[in-house]
Amino acid sequence: xxxxxxxxxxxxxxxxxxxxxxxxxxxxxxxxxxxxxxxxxxxxxxxxxxxxxxxxxxxxxxxxxxxxxxxxxxxxxxxxxxxxxxxxxxxxxxxxxxxxxxxxxxxxxxxxxxxxxxxxxxxxxxxxxxxxxxxxxxxxxxxxxxxxxxxxxxxxxxxxx
Amino acid sequence: xxxxxxxxxxxxxxxxxxxxxxxxxxxxxxxxxxxxxxxxxxxxxxxxxxxxxxxxxxxxxxxxxxxxxxxxxxxxxxxxxxxxxxxxxxxxxxxxxxxxxxxxxxxxxxxxxxxxxxxxxxxxxxxxxxxxxxxxxxxxxxxxx
Numbered sequence: 420x421x422x423x424x425x426x427x428x429x430x431x432x433x434x435x436x437x438x439x440x441x442x443x444x445x446x447x448x449x450x451x452x453x454x455x456x457x458x459x460x461x462x463x464x465x466x467x468x469x470x471x472x473x474x475x476x477x478x479x480x481x482x483x484x485x486x487x488x489x490x491x492x493x494x495x496x497x498x499x500x501x502x503x504x505x506x507x508x509x510x511x512x513x514x515x516x517x518x519x520x521x522x523x524x525x526x527x528x529x530x531x532x533x534x535x536x537x538x539x540x541x542x543x544x545x546x547x548x549x550x551x552x553x554x555x556x557x558x559x560x561x562x563x564x565x566x567x568x569x570x571x572x573x574x575x576x577x578x579x580x
Numbered sequence: 581x582x583x584x585x586x587x588x589x590x591x592x593x594x595x596x597x598x599x600x601x602x603x604x605x606x607x608x609x610x611x612x613x614x615x616x617x618x619x620x621x622x623x624x625x626x627x628x629x630x631x632x633x634x635x636x637x638x639x640x641x642x643x644x645x646x647x648x649x650x651x652x653x654x655x656x657x658x659x660x661x662x663x664x665x666x667x668x669x670x671x672x673x674x675x676x677x678x679x680x681x682x683x684x685x686x687x688x689x690x691x692x693x694x695x696x697x698x699x700x701x702x703x704x705x706x707x708x709x710x711x712x713x714x715x716x717x718x719x720x721x722x723x724x725x
Contacts, residue, residue: 443612449608451640451644455650475647476643476656501629508663509664510663
């Protein structure tokens with residue numbers, strides 16, 4: 420299987436909405452062994468000025484990897500998931516992710532570089548919180564707020580790599 | 581005690597911690613994150629693709645490493661930027677049924693840069709497993725009062 424070089428520049432629009440729940444924030448925080456009370460206790464989060472529980476700094480990976488799945492599962496992309504290695508990851512937070520947020524992600528394929536028999540693919544997810552009543556498909560800039568930009572590079576190993 | 585920007589200096593140590601990791605922890609992280617790649621929970625699959633055995637999710641290592649920074653900053657929302665490269669896998673031995681960790685991740689942090697205009701400090705993390713650096717350029721930018 421070879422990686423489609425025309426992937427570069429491709430975008431996938433925001434699809435499903437991800438509802439950020441308090442129990443998911445608590446579960447994710449426990450899973451990364453976080454103990455800060457703002458992940459668990461609404462009063463502790465409020466004392467820091469937040470309207471609800473604060474997600475850990477890498478929580479957005481849930482939304483970003485769902486967006487990445489659109490690319491990885493795209494038969495036209497030519498990516499064998501069993502040969503994928505995570506090479507780097509970045510999270511830029513425009514504002515914290517909080518319980519109660521309704522998030523959507525737009526996926527952009529920023530780079531495709533051949534490496535040996537494989538390829539390094541860099542993707543960027545622009546994550547937005549929808550305003551009340553807005554839906555993913557029709558949300559314009561007035562009905563959504565930029566929350567985070569995540570970038571990740573995956574190495575798809577070629578045969579024998 | 582929340583750090584104050586004006587009292588920080590480049591090179592200052594923010595502390596260290598170690599994180600014990602078991603196979604159960606990887607299953608929990610898989611469930612919490614939605615990343616069910618079998619290299620993180622199935623020994624036979626992991627070895628079949630050329631790995632030494634089950635390895636931790638890179639995002640588990642990244643996500644657990646940043647707790648040193650959030651606890652130091654006093655507010656998880658203060659971490660406005662966090663990035664790393666994954667350089668070496670973290671093999672996690674099967675210690676099921678024993679009280680032992682399958683791997684230990686050692687994390688330490690120091691102030692790498694200060695931006696007075698933005699009011700931000702960059703914390704550079706050193707993250708080791710079995711004495712080897714498993715993350716490179718692990719940097720968290722923290723906004724401080």
